[in-house]
Amino acid sequence: MTDGDRGVPVVRLGEVAKIVSGGTPSRANPAYWGGDIPWVKTANIRNGRIGIDDIDERITEDGLKRSSARIVPAGTILMAMYGQGGTRGRVSVLGVDAAINQACAAICVVDGIDPDYVFQALRHQYDAIRRMSNTGSQENLSTDLLRQIALPLPELRKQRKVAQVLMTWDDAVQSAEALAGHLQSRRDAVLRRLLDDQDANWREVALAEAGTISGSGVDKHLVPGQAPVVLANFLDVMRKDFISAADLTHLVTAPETSASKCALHRGDILLTPSSETREDIAHSAVVVEDIPRGVYSYHIVRLRLHEDWDLQFRAYALKSRRFLHQAYRLCEGSGQRYVLNLSTLREMTVRVPNSHAQRRIGHILKMADDEVESTLEVARLYARQRRALAARLLMIDGRSA
Known part of the structure; x- marks a missing residue:
């Protein structure tokens, strides 16, 4: 199968990746929990890289052996097959070896396919992938459904080039968001100081x-x-x-x-x-x-x-x-x-406080809020530009999977 307009081969995800899910040890047995094995659930999947500090639960070797949980290697693409709100359909790249639960699909691409390209292509098809699941009362994805996702697949050199360009844009978005987070923390500290350190005249x-x-x-x-x-x-x-x-x-x-x-x-x-x-x-x-x-x-x-x-x-x-x-x-x-x-x-x-102090406090905090909002708007602008670029580079409109 090819993209008729561009002559790029289109494959099903299941043709170029092994897709498996994991499991959850019994919560009733404390011997299965609190061990040394990082255990990933869908809440940890947030369209980025999952590092060791992002994983908040651990299981034991016994918990791994006596459940369907399985360890997948660093570099594996994870997709949330179900979850609350917008969780279903999100993808992340695993930064460490870790076990996964049954709601996570591990997508291990075969040799000769760039995993970063596949990650970017799946991320771009988020809305279409979510619609694939809207066929039953649970509205969940499954490994069988994921295997049917269509994936334009240029030659490996082009895959790597596309992935690198989009990762550069990802870094720009994340940097703007991180700066906004820093400015928000600074604004909150200023608010605490202005409102909580009150003098006797208030x-x-x-x-x-x-x-x-x-x-x-x-x-x-x-x-x-x-x-x-x-x-x-x-x-x-x-x-x-x-x-x-x-x-x-x-x-x-x-x-x-x-x-x-x-x-x-x-x-x-x-x-x-x-x-x-x-x-x-x-x-x-x-x-x-x-x-x-x-x-x-x-x-x-x-x-x-x-x-x-x-x-x-x-x-x-x-x-x-x-x-x-x-x-x-x-x-x-x-x-x-x-x-x-x-x-x-x-x-x-x-x-x-008195009216003069009110005006001063309001002005300072409004300026701090405006600084946060303008930085967030830059992040949103970068994100919109990234999505438009991804649609061209990946040759996917995001509406069909």
């Missing part, structure tokens, strides 16, 4: 004194006859410090009374009152403009201030360790979900 105020807290947000429904609105939801608040109309894309409907009651005005502070983990309670973001037809969801509460806090400072005022520790301590839950009820939230206190 005043302490309960949220109920500073403003009005409202819950009972809009549900995620589309009901004929109701008013169309755009929703600020849990993830919007978790991902952003500043929310504008352009950030909200979730269209729903609501009665006019609810649309009015839950409206979003410039300066509103949105908080997350519930989550599956305590750490995600009381995250906050500020609305930076009046948002026509904008409303907050039932997973969010709104703090509308009576006091005149600086707009940028509002985005950070509730991010101090002291405030978040209050939320962590006061939220109620049984381990499945934690909730900070409105009466408790109203009693929580925040420390606020």
